[in-house]
Amino acid sequence: MLPTVNIPIICRRALGAPLLLCCFIIFTPPTLALDKQALRRAITGPDRDVTDFVRDQVRRPVEVLDFLGIEAGMTVLDLYAAGGYYTFILSKAVGPEGIVYAQNTPRGLRFEEDRQDISQGEALDNKIRVGNLSNVRQIIQRLGDIGLAPESLDLVIVAQTLHDYYNPNPERALEMLFKLKILLKPGGIVGITDHVGLRGRDNRDMHRMEIQQAIDVAEEAGFRVETSELLRTRSDDHSRNIFDPRLNRNTDRFLLKLQKPQQQPE
DSSP states (O other), X not given: XXXXXXXXXXXXXXXXXXSEEEEEEEEOOOOOBOOHHHHHHHTSSTTSOHHHHTTHHHHOHHHHHHHHTOBTTOEEEETTOTTOHHHHHHHHHXXXXXXXXXXXXXXXXXXXXXXXXXXXXXXXXXXHHHTTOTTEEEEEXXXXXXXOOTTOEEEEEEESOHHHHHTTOHHHHHHHHHHHHHHEEEEEEEEEEEEBOOTTSXXXXXXXXXXXXXXXXXXXXXXXXXXXXXXXXXXXXXXXXXXXXXXXXXXXXXXXXXXXXXXXXO
């Protein structure tokens, strides 16, 4: 989110006029659009955990971040970063001038990392150390106690987490989105990925949710919503829990881009 700057270039008195006339140019700094090839190279090096690399075919992180409009130099939040799958990628995407806040709760850090015999906290620490992710700041607090200033973030990633808020109580998901909206700059983005659930199924037990439920709660929170088919797949069996080994984590997923309005309604 780069500012527009008015720069005066000429100030002179018009012929025969008592007023001083000034001419301005409108200068908008060029956006630092995502270099997808450079990011692909950055996340395929020996400093990245191979267990994360094998997830990329399903998660398609470069394409996801491109859809969300991430740019070098941004300040971003990885909400419930867990073991840091997206933290590593975000760090490489925003570069040395950007900042990545990796948020977890103390309880979450103790969970076992997916397909590894270590905790999520240990996995995240290893990624930061091995990857030399000097632009990553860990926040070990609940969202309500996160301590970030209002309108300080350009982008937030909520990866496969919205269903955990929504399914027990939709109001929890709405409250979470309201809190993120406060932290975002005008025009800021929340990127949401999650596992697709079907109407009438026990989506809470299967760790899924309906796409329309996610859209509705985002719009209720005051975001503009854009959808993408990028992560959809026909091979998923929506009647199975996402952890069912027969799915091998290859689930049907939705991708949403939520944008905070540039100006809030009065």
